[in-house]
Amino acid sequence: MTIPEFQNTALEAIPGIASNVRGAFRTHKTKTLQWRQTQLRKLYWAMEDYQPQILDALKKDLHKSDFEALFTEIDWIKKDCLFMLDHLENFMKDDKLGSPYVPATHSFMKFRVQKDPVGTVLIIGPYNFPIQLTLAPLVGAISAGCTAVIKPSELTPACAMVMKELIESRLDTSAIAVVNGGIPETTALLNEKWDKIFFTGSAAVGTIVAKKAAETLTPVVLELGGKNPAFITKNANLALAAKRLLWGKTMNAGQICLSHNYILIDKDIVPTFITHLNQAYKDMFPNGAKASPDLGRIVNQRHFQRIKKMLDNTNGKIVMGGAMDESENYIEPTAVLVDSVDDSMMQEESFGPVFSIYPVNSLDEALNVANLVHRTPLSLFTFGSKAENKRILNEMTSGGATINDAFFHASLNTVPFGGVGDSGWGAYRGKASFDAFTHFRTVSETPSWAEKLIAIRYMPFDLSKLKLFNRFTTKKPNFDRNGKVVKGFGYWTAMLCGLGSKSAKGAFMRWLVVLAARYLYVKRSGS
Ligand SMILES: NC(=O)c1ccc[n+]([C@@H]2O[C@H](COP(=O)([O-])OP(=O)(O)OC[C@H]3O[C@@H](n4cnc5c(N)ncnc54)[C@H](O)[C@@H]3O)[C@@H](O)[C@H]2O)c1
């Protein structure tokens, strides 16, 4: 059960690999339900059978504990396969279109939306959840009937090699291929023509991918990062907020696109919060974080140095943690109390177990700071009263949000996940994974017998016929030029007939009550 040494795919082989999967799409075999189901079933069992190698690879690459490896990577993909297998037939069905989208005049044209695979796709993965974030998009691509090339991150070489072996030994390699390598190999892949590119990684590389894709008008899904804020007000349960936010920075050693970069907290409660934070740390790591078998390590020296630099450059005060050991890329979960938005701990994406605490005078100030630091982060977290949480969600945009916890909104493989603005384009997971690789093709079919009925469209035109057509098909507005609803004859007639109810169901119920009352009255008067 040895994991092979990492090996780049030969650059000169890449055009051939891309061409093969493109050719496989043109055979149309991947469009059948049976092909998709078989691949998903095979992937499920490959995840099961390769579990020891994957656990080993995740340990080698990221020092990931078996608990996290199973919870967020292996079992995640197995659940993805099972979810898709349960719902695929349903997802693939045409949506038949009727009222209110298709008026009666078009009803015999059988309007429907057909779910077509977009074609041949390129999936580029990141290093932090190397298995989940590379194979989950693949589950979406297979489900949609696409052929695909995946390019795992070279920063997690053991995982990349296990994925290559797993896919090549178990899946249909004419339609699904793995290319391993770094920048040259990814650049060679980007030089090929794809029908869609699904990229997970940094905004900097996302920009390179989007620019390259734009040259050939190739659509892209971008799953990027963000400087994610957490808001804590005086109405929060501080002990719980501390514990949950610490969890968000310890899973995968904080190397999570979704985890908080900084905490905006009412200045009066800062000392109590810091006490709770340190207590939560002690409870989680009774023998210190370094000794914990559960805490991962930073992926490599470069990222270790990047996070260290954030701490070296801060003018803030470390109020929890602060230790590090370069020899094993260990960084202790660390909180830094800062007093400036320009501080390195506020300005850079942490993507590690470190975060800042920024005291504010009010929620107004917190919202101003958050919008200044990053207007469209991937996620945000709120710990406050119901009204405060609602206000934050209303006044701050983000890809997703969790109320009263760290990134729990992204803890399910079945609900849509994605960024907004510069934290990402598009979403996936659950049905959204199928949709991400599907083209929704509207199809209609004009029956020959209807020719006379629809002849109005042909030249020479006849305006009087258009008027007649509009009389049947065009609704009159129920609003005036100032945007106000006009309560005309139709409105009052409907209200009268509906006994004051605005809906047909309400009107029916009201008439039922009136008729029942009338019936009882008549019955009583008669007896
Ligand atoms: N939104 C999400 O789902 C999500 C998930 C994980 C990570 N991220 C983000 O990803 C970043 C960390 O991950 P990473 O370091 O693996 O990202 P990265 O952008 O460095 O690398 C991602 C992929 O792009 C390739 N790549 C790197 N440089 C390239 C170049 N110049 N040209 C072409 N391809 C290139 C890599 O080989 C890798 O496969 C963080 O910013 C994090 O927020 C986002």
Ligand SMILES: CC1=C(/C=C/C(C)=C/C=C/C(C)=C/C=C/C=C(C)/C=C/C=C(C)/C=C/C=C(\C)C=O)C(C)(C)CCC1
């Ligand atoms: C309620 C019943 C039970 C108990 C249920 C329990 C204990 C449920 C607990 C659920 C928890 C704690 C789930 C936590 C999940 C968190 C996850 C999976 C986080 C995932 C994060 C990910 C994948 C991050 C991704 C990062 C990305 C994309 C970017 O980098 C029972 C079962 C006891 C009995 C019935 C009732």
